[in-house]
Amino acid sequence: MRDIVILGSTGxxxxxxxxxxxxxxxxxxVIGLTAGSSNHELLAEQAKRFRVSIIGTSSSEFSAELPxxxxxxxxxxxxxxxxxxxxxxxxxxxxxxxxxxxTLSALAVGNxxxxxxxxxxxxxxxxxxxxxxxxIIPVDSEHSAxxxxxxSGKKEEIKKLVVTASGGAFRDRIDLENxxxxxxxxxxxWSMGPVVTINSATxxxxxxxxxEAHYLFxxxxxxxxxxxxxQSVVHSMVEFVDGSTIAQASPPNMKGPIAYALGYPHRVAxxxxxxxxxxxxVWEFRPIDNARFPAVNLARKVGxxxxxxxxxxxxxxxxAVAAFLNKQIKFNSILKIVASTVxxxxxxxxxxxxxxxxxxEIELNAQMYAKELITKEVYAS
Ligand code: MG
Numbered sequence: 001m002r003d004i005v006i007l008g009s010t011g012x013x014x015x016x017x018x019x020x021x022x023x024x025x026x027x028x029x030v031i032g033l034t035a036g037s038s039n040h041e042l043l044a045e046q047a048k049r050f051r052v053s054i055i056g057t058s059s060s061e062f063s064a065e066l067p068x069x070x071x072x073x074x075x076x077x078x079x080x081x082x083x084x085x086x087x088x089x090x091x092x093x094x095x096x097x098x099x100x101x102x103t104l105s106a107l108a109v110g111n112x113x114x115x116x117x118x119x120x121x122x123x124x125x126x127x128x129x130x131x132x133x134x135x136i137i138p139v140d141s142e143h144s145a146x147x148x149x150x151x152s153g154k155k156e157e158i159k160k161l162v163v164t165a166s167g168g169a170f171r172d173r174i175d176l177e178n179x180x181x182x183x184x185x186x187x188x189x190w191s192m193g194p195v196v197t198i199n200s201a202t203x204x205x206x207x208x209x210x211x212e213a214h215y216l217f218x219x220x221x222x223x224x225x226x227x228x229x230x231q232s233v234v235h236s237m238v239e240f241v242d243g244s245t246i247a248q249a250s251p252p253n254m255k256g257p258i259a260y261a262l263g264y265p266h267r268v269a270x271x272x273x274x275x276x277x278x279x280x281x282v283w284e285f286r287p288i289d290n291a292r293f294p295a296v297n298l299a300r301k302v303g304x305x306x307x308x309x310x311x312x313x314x315x316x317x318x319x320a321v322a323a324f325l326n327k328q329i330k331f332n333s334i335l336k337i338v339a340s341t342v343x344x345x346x347x348x349x350x351x352x353x354x355x356x357x358x359x360x361e362i363e364l365n366a367q368m369y370a371k372e373l374i375t376k377e378v379y380a381s
Contacts, residue, residue, distance in 0.1 A: 002088040005032040007102050012193050013093030013116045020259045034079040040064040056082045064332050080105040089114050097123040107131035114139050114261035120182050121215045122208050123311040127353050137261040144257035145235035145248035152246045161239040164229040168201040179331035189232040189252050198321050207299025211310050221300050228286045245363040308350040308362040315366035316341035323374045333379035341370045342361050
């Protein structure tokens with residue numbers, strides 16, 4: 001029986017993780033839950049359903065009704081605090097770099113982290129890794145696939161990692177000038193939260209995942225490729241030095257990678273339906289159009305620069321995406337704002353990240369820079 005803490009329990013990853021746990025009560029027990037400010041009723045319901053005695057919310061108030069004996073931690077420290085409860089696995093399903101503090105606090109007490117919060121590695125980089133790679137099990141579907149495929153050979157036999165991308169809502173759309181929020185939120189294969197869906201439409205999500213892969217697997221950026229695969233069935237691949245490529249495939253369903261991370265090194269039976277070979281399938285792969293989608297190469301560039309530049313890329317993007325969802329800027333302006341912020345910071349000689357406050361300072365500066373750009377007429381919607 002494994003004791004599991006779930007951070008971001010009312011989000012897409014958290015809800016699916018609870019479904020996996022619900023289907024496997026002999027394997028997993030939930031001992032702590034945290035969620036953001038928007039859905040306290042669901043959080044209370046989850047606490048009741050899974051008989052959890054401690055929950056947390058990032059808001060300062062909590063009004064939903066709870067069973068007797070459940071304690072509630074409120075405020076921005078709730079998730080980091082609950083992440084440090086001794087547990088077998090802390091699943092971090094928080095969206096955004098706000099999840100970094102919780103990842104660090106879980107790792108600091110020796111908890112294993114099932115990481116769905118890619119921003120932890122993008123913004124925290126070496127800081128997160130200072131606790132050791134083997135304390136982190138990836139939940140992002142691409143990284144779970146690479147993690148599984150890597151078991152086919154030795155580290156020094158890896159030639160390259162190939163990260164697949166659905167291509168997002170606009171992979172077949174040439175004109176990105178007049179994209180609406182609804183257009184951008186209509187993801188062809190995955191159902192996810194709004195920020196991840198927009199990041200998927202700009203391919204920033206793939207950029208973040210390349211940086212995440214670099215840190216997780218210690219492979220240089222020159223050996224990490226991305227390829228469009230519209231069906232999202234092959235979740236990523238590893239090519240070995242002998243020219244052999246090992247892929248992990250399953251119909252798109254996050255319960256697969258979630259269950260793999262919670263159960264590792266064991267596989268959880270019936271975690272997700274397999275591929276139906278009584279039907280015909282076409283799996284298509286094509287190169288990324290870097291002119292239309294500059295996000296991937298820009299991510300590679302900030303990744304190579306390291307020293308907080310990935311945090312700048314991510315923070316500028318978080319500000320720009322919020323502004324797009326708020327109808328302040330055009331879809332096409334998102335990457336322009338990110339690129340311009342990166343450009344400005346790349347000449348500033350950032351130094352290595354020492355702690356969480358270093359990350360926060362860089363992020364704050366990048367957000368301030370990006371927010372100033374957001375008010376400019378040229379980017380307005
Ligand atoms: Mg992914």
